[in-house]
Amino acid sequence: MKFKALTAIAALLAAPAFAGGADDDVLTIDGQEMMSKVAAAPALAETGIDTAISGWHFREDDTQAMQMDTFDNPAMIAVDQALDAWNAVEGTADKSCASCHGAPEESMAGVRAVYPKWNEAAGEMRTLAMQINTCRTENLGAEAYKYDGAEMTAMEALITVQSRGMPMNVATDGPAAEFFDKGKEIYYTRYGILELSCANCHEQNYGNYIRADHLSQGQINGFPTYRLKNAGLVQVHNRFRGCIRDTRGETFAVGSPEFVALEVYVSARGNGLSIEGPSVRQ
Amino acid sequence: MASGVKPRVKVPSKAAAGDVVTIKTLISHNMESGTRKDSSGNVIPRSIIWRFTADFNGQNVVDIVLAAAISTNPYFEFDATVPEAGDFKFTWYDDDGSVYEDVKSIAV
Numbered sequence: 001m002k003f004k005a006l007t008a009i010a011a012l013l014a015a016p017a018f019a020g021g022a023d024d025d026v027l028t029i030d031g032q033e034m035m036s037k038v039a040a041a042p043a044l045a046e047t048g049i050d051t052a053i054s055g056w057h058f059r060e061d062d063t064q065a066m067q068m069d070t071f072d073n074p075a076m077i078a079v080d081q082a083l084d085a086w087n088a089v090e091g092t093a094d095k096s097c098a099s100c101h102g103a104p105e106e107s108m109a110g111v112r113a114v115y116p117k118w119n120e121a122a123g124e125m126r127t128l129a130m131q132i133n134t135c136r137t138e139n140l141g142a143e144a145y146k147y148d149g150a151e152m153t154a155m156e157a158l159i160t161v162q163s164r165g166m167p168m169n170v171a172t173d174g175p176a177a178e179f180f181d182k183g184k185e186i187y188y189t190r191y192g193i194l195e196l197s198c199a200n201c202h203e204q205n206y207g208n209y210i211r212a213d214h215l216s217q218g219q220i221n222g223f224p225t226y227r228l229k230n231a232g233l234v235q236v237h238n239r240f241r242g243c244i245r246d247t248r249g250e251t252f253a254v255g256s257p258e259f260v261a262l263e264v265y266v267s268a269r270g271n272g273l274s275i276e277g278p279s280v281r282q
Numbered sequence: 283m284a285s286g287v288k289p290r291v292k293v294p295s296k297a298a299a300g301d302v303v304t305i306k307t308l309i310s311h312n313m314e315s316g317t318r319k320d321s322s323g324n325v326i327p328r329s330i331i332w333r334f335t336a337d338f339n340g341q342n343v344v345d346i347v348l349a350a351a352i353s354t355n356p357y358f359e360f361d362a363t364v365p366e367a368g369d370f371k372f373t374w375y376d377d378d379g380s381v382y383e384d385v386k387s388i389a390v
Contacts, residue, residue, distance in 0.1 A: 209308055
């Protein structure tokens, strides 16, 4: 009897990885290796977590494989469509994105890695979506996209893919410090009837199950993300809203100052991870 | 007329004669089933890709008939033996009469 119990314990100890936890697979996209596990940036290290882990490591093998080949990645359809929009002349100025920025492969490389970014001239913190819309209204004379509309998300995906493999490097000092602090406050505030903060799941329980699903670290280096459940692209603010909604709370709106600040803070927690968007998740 | 239709194909650019190669194809298409209704209750007419063929140097490799239950952006993956250098020609037939084509060459 005692022997049996001992072997059972031994079997548990020998289990290769904690169920639902991050696996040890290596993420390559079209052969290019991503930094999907890196030493924690200061914003994450101060919480006692020593490794930043991409959400990719928490997903099932099938889902992981879809992201490893750009042909299999369904998000690349949106990237193709956004490329058409990039070259399409729109608005009163009779220009397209390409008129000023040329080919996205060159002009947009590295852009996603540093957003959200402080804009000195306008005196505001801008997410990528805000920057795209400012460009559209001021330089093209075109109508702004809906913040989380399909066109906007596709354009974000097109710009994101140009930075693939580059480490996230969002600034947290200078004028960004205020947003970092505000975002941090939101991250640790318990919302909703369930009284859950971001940290309750993504800091204290990543790797554990939440019902039948695995909790990730909540890193946002893979956004915009193609979610199989939506059969479409999801922006980071959609995800924030979905998480707060799941606490049964009143959520902030996409593009709201609260979510912009939260995006600054959560990005900083993942500084150093490769931009791998558009990623594929469950 | 379905909008935003764009065929995409992945074929290895090189193979040895007699090799079996994996071919992946995907076409972005709404695949409107014909059973859905719009916000005012009118049936949205069916508009799907109803047939897909692949030919190698004029010889048929696969010929597939699709039905209304197939989801958006149909994806096909199949293996083919390559006896010689040549061209793969892919053809998608739309309900509205449009035909989308793509050609990929393979060297031996």
